[in-house]
Amino acid sequence: MTDTPEASQEAVIAGYQALLARSERMLVLAREADWSALVDQEADYVQQVEHIAELDARHSLGKAAQDRKAELLERILENDLEVRRHLMQRRDELGELIGTSRRQRDLQRAYGNAGAQVFKAASRFGQGPM
Template sequence: MNSKADYFARYEAIAAVSEQMLHAARGASWNELIGLQDEYRRLVDALKNADCGIRLTDAERTRKYELIRRILADDAAIRDLASPCMARLAALFQGTAQPSRVLQELYGAR
C-alpha cells in the first residue's frame, strides 16, 4: 500500500459495496447480493494482504472506525433481512431426509 489515501480508499470501497449489498437485500435482490458478496470478499482480501504499516493520527483512526462501524451496521441489517428467508428454507428442510425433494417442490421438476 502506497499511502494513507490508498488505505482509506480501500475502506471506502468496502463501505460502498456494503451499502450496495444492503440496498440489494432491502429489495430482495438476492442474486445481486450474491454477486456483490464476491466483490466484497475480493476487497476485504486485498485489504488484509496489503501492508498495514501505516501510522494513523487520532482523526484518521476515528475515520477508520467510523467506516468499520458503517460496514458492520450494513452487515447486521443484511443479516436481519436475510434471516426470515433462511429460517423458512431451514424449516422446509427440517425433518426431511431428502433435501432434493424439497428443492424440487420449491423450484419444480426440471
C-alpha cells in the first residue's frame, strides 16, 4: 500500500477520532467515579497521544483535515477539562477523609487511655457501659 497524502491525512484524523472516543469513555468513568478503570484508560490514552503526535509530525494536513482536527481537539480538550474537574473533586474528598482520619487518630492518642479508664471505673461500681 502506498502512503498517499490522502491516506496519511485520514490516518491522522482517524487517530484523533480514536482519541476522542477514548476521552469520552474516560469522561463516563469519571462521572461514574470508577477511578481504577479511569487510571487504566489513562495509560492507554497517553500512549495514543504519543502515537498521534508522531503521525502529526510526519504528515501535513490540508485545510479540510486541519479544520476537522481542530474540531476533534476542541472536543477532546473539553472532555479532558471535565475529567480533571472530577479528579480534583475526588482529590478534595480524599483530602477531607485523610484529615478526618488524622483528627480521629490524634484524639484516640490523646484520650484513648483516659476513655478506657473511665469505662473500667464504671464497671467496678456496677454501672457498666452506657
